[in-house]
Amino acid sequence: MINVLWLRSFCTLVEVGHFTRTAERLNMTQSGVSQHVRKLEEQLGVPLLVRHGKQFSLSSAGEKLYAGAQDIMQALVSLERNVGEDPPFEGLVRVISPGSVGLKLYPHLLALQKTHPKLIIDYRFAPNADVEAAITNATADIGFMTSKSSAADVRCAPIAEESLLLVTPKTATEPDWHTLMGLGFIDHPDGAHHANLLLGANFPEFAHVNQFPKKGFSNQIGLILEPVSMGLGFTVLPAHAVEAFAKPELISVHSLVNTAKETLYLCGLRHRSFRQRMETVIAEAKNWL
Incomplete structure (x- = not known):
């Protein structure tokens, strides 16, 4: 595989046409540029330059290499630019x-x-x-x-912190333990966890969500309150989910004495x-x- 540094030195030399000025552009010594070109010739097994004293011209192999190297060098420049870019809105x-x-x-x-x-x-x-x-x-x-x-x-x-809320049908205005047992629980993937946090902090009778009759389950966050709004049971949900429900007039959201947050x-x-x-x-x- 061709060494990219050697290839860059060769291409720059062809473009500048002078060893000293090439060395200045690449922040190298003149002998370093000459060494890169020589190593490239040794690797390819062909002369790339026809030297005329301090002047030079390209051999046929050198012309082919330079022509083929243009896309490669441009791709490397583009890659370096893209890797370095980190736009905040793209x-x-x-x-x-x-x-x-x-x-x-x-x-x-x-x-x-x-x-x-x-x-x-x-x-x-x-x-x-x-x-x-x-x-x-x-x-x-x-x-x-x-x-x-x-x-x-x-x-x-x-x-951040998010409050957990007890949500019942609209008819349950002041839910006590007896009311919740009568309603039954509308479960969801985090139902047991949320109930443990909120109900466990407010009802001494609470030990586990399985104490309540299970009246339904949904794993779709936007639909968990649908059965609650239809009077089929109660649930415990984070505040953001309750705020997003499209029919707030059909549910009651209760503030309990002891708050619970995630x-x-x-x-x-x-x-x-x-x-x-x-x-x-x-x-x-x-x-x-």
Whole structure:
């Protein structure tokens, strides 16, 4: 394989036409330029220059090499430029989070993309375990989790807190333990965890979500409150998911004596820094969370 440094010296020499000025342009010594050309000739096994004292012209092999090297050198220049560039409002940013966070963030990130059309938002909704896996496998750039990752390759930093809310049908104005048992629980992927945090802090009778009759399940964050709005049961959800529900007039949201909150963590690969476009998205996310 041709040595790129030798090739650069040869091409620059052809363009400048003088050993001394080539050395000055490349910040080398004249003997260094001569050595590069000589090593290139030795590697290819053909003379590249026809020397006339201090002057030179290209041999036929030298002409072929110079002609063929133009695209290569230009590609290397472009590669160096592209690698060094890190625009804050251009490029793909892959984000993944639990549904409640996504309901809050995604519209604002779309608004950011509309302002900066070259910034492309790829947003996935997933539970914590899948967020952790996506960061570990580098299939996502930015992750948000409601529990701190235990994976060695994932770094997490707390950035916000989100309240958990008890949500019942509109008719349940002051739900006590007896009322909740009568309604039954509308479950979801984080239902047991959320119920443990909020109900465990407010009802001495509570031991486990399985105490309640199970009246339904949905893994679609935007649909969990549909059965609640129809009077089929109650649930516990993060505030962002409740705020996003399209029929607030059909539900009751209750403030309990003892509040419960989830810490939201910003996650990324431990040994990889965020690019500028990712920092742009993170700043926008922090603004709304």
